[in-house]
Amino acid sequence: MERDVQLDCYRSLTMMYIVCIIHPMLWFHLDVFGFDPTMLLEMPVIFFIAGASQKYTRQRTIIETLKNRSLRVLFPYYICLCNILILMIVATFLHLSFENELIDIRKIGLVGIIKLLLTGGSQHIPYLGYTWFISTYMIISCSLPFQKWVMHKLQTKWYILILLLFFSLWKSTGITSPECIIENIMSYNIFFILGYLTYKKIKTNYLVVILTAILCIYLILSGIAVPIGKHKFPSDIVFVVYNTLTLYILAFVISKINIKYNTITRLWNERGYTIYLYQSVTHFIVYKIICETQIFTNNGILLFIISTIMVFVLATALSYITILPEKFILNKLFKR
Numbered sequence: 001m002e003r004d005v006q007l008d009c010y011r012s013l014t015m016m017y018i019v020c021i022i023h024p025m026l027w028f029h030l031d032v033f034g035f036d037p038t039m040l041l042e043m044p045v046i047f048f049i050a051g052a053s054q055k056y057t058r059q060r061t062i063i064e065t066l067k068n069r070s071l072r073v074l075f076p077y078y079i080c081l082c083n084i085l086i087l088m089i090v091a092t093f094l095h096l097s098f099e100n101e102l103i104d105i106r107k108i109g110l111v112g113i114i115k116l117l118l119t120g121g122s123q124h125i126p127y128l129g130y131t132w133f134i135s136t137y138m139i140i141s142c143s144l145p146f147q148k149w150v151m152h153k154l155q156t157k158w159y160i161l162i163l164l165l166f167f168s169l170w171k172s173t174g175i176t177s178p179e180c181i182i183e184n185i186m187s188y189n190i191f192f193i194l195g196y197l198t199y200k201k202i203k204t205n206y207l208v209v210i211l212t213a214i215l216c217i218y219l220i221l222s223g224i225a226v227p228i229g230k231h232k233f234p235s236d237i238v239f240v241v242y243n244t245l246t247l248y249i250l251a252f253v254i255s256k257i258n259i260k261y262n263t264i265t266r267l268w269n270e271r272g273y274t275i276y277l278y279q280s281v282t283h284f285i286v287y288k289i290i291c292e293t294q295i296f297t298n299n300g301i302l303l304f305i306i307s308t309i310m311v312f313v314l315a316t317a318l319s320y321i322t323i324l325p326e327k328f329i330l331n332k333l334f335k336r
Contacts, residue, residue: 003056004052004053004055004056005261006259006261007049007052007053007056007199008261008265008266008269009259009260009261009265009269010045010049010254010259011046011049011053011269011272012264012265012266012268012269012272013259013265013268014042014045014046014049015268015269015272015273015275015276016268016312017042018042018046018276019275019276019279019282019311019312019315020308020311020312020315021308022042023127023130023279023283023311024283024286024304024307024308024311025304027127027283027287028283028286028287028290028303028307030300030303030304030307031300032300032301032304041243041246041247041250043133043188044188044191044243044244044247045191045247045250046133047137047140047188047189047191047192047195048191048192048194048195048199048247049195050137050141050192050195051191051192051193051194051195051196051197051199052195052196052199052200053195054141054144054195054196055196055199059145060145061145062142062143062145062146065141065142065144065145066142069137069138069141069142070138071330071334072273073134073137073138073273074134074138075326075329075330075333076273076274076277076326076330077119077131077134077277078117079325079326079329079330080274080277080278080322080326081116081117083278083322083325084125084128084278084280084281085105087281088103088105088108088125089105091103091105092104092105092106096288098126098284098287103124103126104124105124107124108122108124108125112124118135119131119132119134119135120132120135120179125280126280126283126284126287127279127280127283127284128280130276130279131277132179132180132184133184133188135181136181136184136185136188137188139185140185140188140189140192141192143189144192144196147159147193151197156197159193160190160193160194160197163186163189163190163193164190164237164240166186167186167187167190167237167240168237170182170183170186171183171236171237176234177234180233180234180235183234183235183236184234184235187235187236187239187240188235190240190244191240191243191244191247194244194247202248202251204248204251204252204255208248209248209249209252212245212248212249213249215245216242216245216246216249219238219241219242219245224238225238225242228242264316267316267319268316271319271323274319274322274323274326275315275316275318275319275322277322278315278318278319278322279315281318281322282311282314282315282318283311285314286307286310286311286314289310290303290306290307290310
């Protein structure tokens with residue numbers, strides 16, 4: 001099927017936004033006018049776009065979807081993981097430190113390795129806590145053929161309401177699943193299905209956008225949605241409602257902008273997932289440069305600008321290297 005170039009642009013810009021803006025603010029503990037970066041809707045956007053992109057792929061069975069997603073999502077992750085563990089061995093040998101603590105691959109242990117294999121991240125590897133979404137995405141995307149079957153039996157609006165109802169019922173139990181996996185699947189599946197059902201069908205007008213913005217402001221000022229991190233880890237109904245409202249506002253804003261699909265956006269679209277996977281390496285290098293040079297460490301705004309530029313340049317440059325083992329191994333394994 002023909003690709004949607006605008007959707008590719010949105011995916012590319014969202015990945016730049018996550019890697020170069022949100023994560024430096026969070027991981028480098030940058031104070032930018034006291035702004036809370038968790039208020040922004042990076043992962044709901046990713047899942048919305050992932051759902052929307054399913055409109056432009058051929059129909060697959062659950063088995064075909066599992067094979068396809070494993071090839072495009074799991075294999076690149078395990079290749080990246082092997083490379084990161086090799087770099088951890090080097091860092092251990094060189095006695096490199098991270099946040100005043102020596103890096104030591106032996107701290108990971110057997111349980112830690114199992115957690116890594118299950119895409120759970122590790123507190124002993126710098127910044128490697130962002131891979132949680134892989135298992136969530138795999139389960140959601142592989143369940144789409146079944147969800148399509150259900151949606152054929154129901155009106156789409158009822159299906160969305162059923163998803164919200166089941167999520168509400170689960171949250172009412174007060175149970176939190178290991179690694180928040182159930183909460184993640186149920187909440188992000190809502191954004192995934194919204195993307196699948198509503199992309200290019202969202203009708204925006206100024207009055208509804210203004211009313212939506214007022215409601216968002218109310219959720220923030222009233223304290224209902226603040227801090228959003230409390231509602232995001234694990235996710236709850238407030239998180240889903242707040243991000244659905246902000247997604248609508250975002251849809252209105254981007255409908256007024258013509259985004260060009262140029263060399264940079266194409267690179268970040270085609271290599272965006274690989275760039276995302278290697279953030280642990282990219283941000284650690286930037287972190288060490290900042291710590292060693294002490295550049296603008298007393299000015300949060302300038303440090304944010306410099307770190308954003310450094311991460312963007314380094315992530316883009318490293319992608320020319322990190323994509324090579326992925327292409328080589330996958331071509332050998334599957335003779336592509």
